[in-house]
Amino acid sequence: MGLAGLRRAQRSLDASSCLDLRARVRDDRCNLTIGHVRLADLNRASRAQGLAESWGPQHSCTPGELMLFYYIQCLAPGSSVLSIDPDAPAGNLVVMPKAVGDQMQLWQAMMLFGSNAPLGIALVNSQSGLAASASAGNGPVSQVAIANADTASFWDFKAGTYRGQSFTVIRLLNRATQNLTGASNVTVKASASVQGWSGGPPVFTQTWVFVPADFDALAQGL
Amino acid sequence: MLCNPDGGLALAVDPAATAQRLVTVSHSLSDPMQLWDAQIVFDRNTTEPLGLALINHCSGLALRGNLDNSPVSQIPVQDVDQFAFWEFVPSNGYAVIRLAERRTQNLTADPGATAGLPVMIADWRGGLPDYSQVWLIYESA
Numbered sequence: 564m565g566l567a568g569l570r571r572a573q574r575s576l577d578a579s580s581c582l583d584l585r586a587r588v589r590d591d592r593c594n595l596t597i598g599h600v601r602l603a604d605l606n607r608a609s610r611a612q613g614l615a616e617s618w619g620p621q622h623s624c625t626p627g628e629l630m631l632f633y634y635i636q637c638l639a640p641g642s643s644v645l646s647i648d649p650d651a652p653a654g655n656l657v658v659m660p661k662a663v664g665d666q667m668q669l670w671q672a673m674m675l676f677g678s679n680a681p682l683g684i685a686l687v688n689s690q691s692g693l694a695a696s697a698s699a700g701n702g703p704v705s706q707v708a709i710a711n712a713d714t715a716s717f718w719d720f721k722a723g724t725y726r727g728q729s730f731t732v733i734r735l736l737n738r739a740t741q742n743l744t745g746a747s748n749v750t751v752k753a754s755a756s757v758q759g760w761s762g763g764p765p766v767f768t769q770t771w772v773f774v775p776a777d778f779d780a781l782a783q784g785l
Numbered sequence: 786m787l788c789n790p791d792g793g794l795a796l797a798v799d800p801a802a803t804a805q806r807l808v809t810v811s812h813s814l815s816d817p818m819q820l821w822d823a824q825i826v827f828d829r830n831t832t833e834p835l836g837l838a839l840i841n842h843c844s845g846l847a848l849r850g851n852l853d854n855s856p857v858s859q860i861p862v863q864d865v866d867q868f869a870f871w872e873f874v875p876s877n878g879y880a881v882i883r884l885a886e887r888r889t890q891n892l893t894a895d896p897g898a899t900a901g902l903p904v905m906i907a908d909w910r911g912g913l914p915d916y917s918q919v920w921l922i923y924e925s926a
Contacts, residue, residue, distance in 0.1 A: 624842070624844070630842075630845055631824055631838075631862045633827065671822065671824055672824060673822055673823065673824050673825075674825075674837055674873070676880075676922045678875075679878060679879055679880040679920070679921055679922050680880065681873045709924075710924075720825065720827075720834040722831060722832065722834065729831040729832050729833070730832060731827070731834070771832075772832040773832050775827075775829060775863075777862075777863065
């Protein structure tokens with residue numbers, strides 16, 4: 564099987580298995596094989612071959628959509644994702660049903676620097692280019708320009724597991740009891756907020772998974 | 786990310802390379818080959834934050850330190866491992882960029898301060914790092 568055939572097979576397998584992960588089922592791609600070749604190894608070999616083909620003296624820059632973006636998906640029933648508000652793109656954040664490829668729902672967890680020192684991790688939206696920022700105490704999550712990001716815009720990520728389900732709690736770096744909070748059974752959109760955590764297992768609306776957006780590209784055979 | 790602070794050289798993908806090596810080039814804020822994001826990468830299975838990767842705006846690839854005291858290279862973000870995660874340590878107004886996995890391996894420019902030379906990871910043996918191992922970090926916009 565040539566490289567093109569291997570890539571077709573890879574895309575087919577990635578598409579079916581990645582759909583599972585996007586539905587919050589544990590990714591088992593690493594256990595899939597083609598013959599005696601583990602799919603994970605095949606992926607790496609294919610990407611390395613692709614790099615060798617594409618990265619030469621006449622290369623051009625990779626389109627921005629291939630950069631690393633994540634959907635931030637809530638584990639509450641309905642599996643909505645963090646998004647800017649389509650009706651107020653610079654306003655408060657919402658959770659809404661996932662729409663594949665929608666830039667409003669794509670995020671980067673980016674380190675910001677000041678005076679050559681790391682300041683903290685900001686959640687930067689792909690569409691607005693703004694950073695998620697929390698109000699004082701419980702309340703909505705707004706957005707600020709990256710240049711204006713401050714301690715209210717820096718987040719901490721605490722991984723955990725509950726009954727076999729891995730998750731991440733997203734909390735304010737300087738107010739570790741304030742968690743990013745979504746909503747259950749969202750059909751159109753609902754407000755995202757920060758809410759207090761008073762100990763014990765986090766509630767479903769305060770647990771999230773980071774789903775890489777490149778899984779969509781693989782699923783679509785791009 | 787500028788090295789040899791008085792020399793105006795920036796960490797960049799190699800515009801003339803047939804491999805994924807990194808070099809220093811003359812500083813230009815508008816050149817995507819010189820622009821980097823420091824991004825948290827999350828585990829695809831557990832969603833656990835793994836570390837900070839340096840991702841180039843042109844190639845979309847992550848900076849990786851391969852072997853001790855060797856040139857750095859790039860790797861697809863899907864394949865990052867512990868050798869693609871970095872720490873940033875303030876030092877006398879500059880930043881030392883070192884492998885999170887091996888904290889004595891610092892990102893190091895060629896001390897000759899000449900454009901086009903490969904960038905390495907190299908030993909830090911204690912004390913103040915020299916100019917080839919300190920960096921200035923600028924916002925692009």
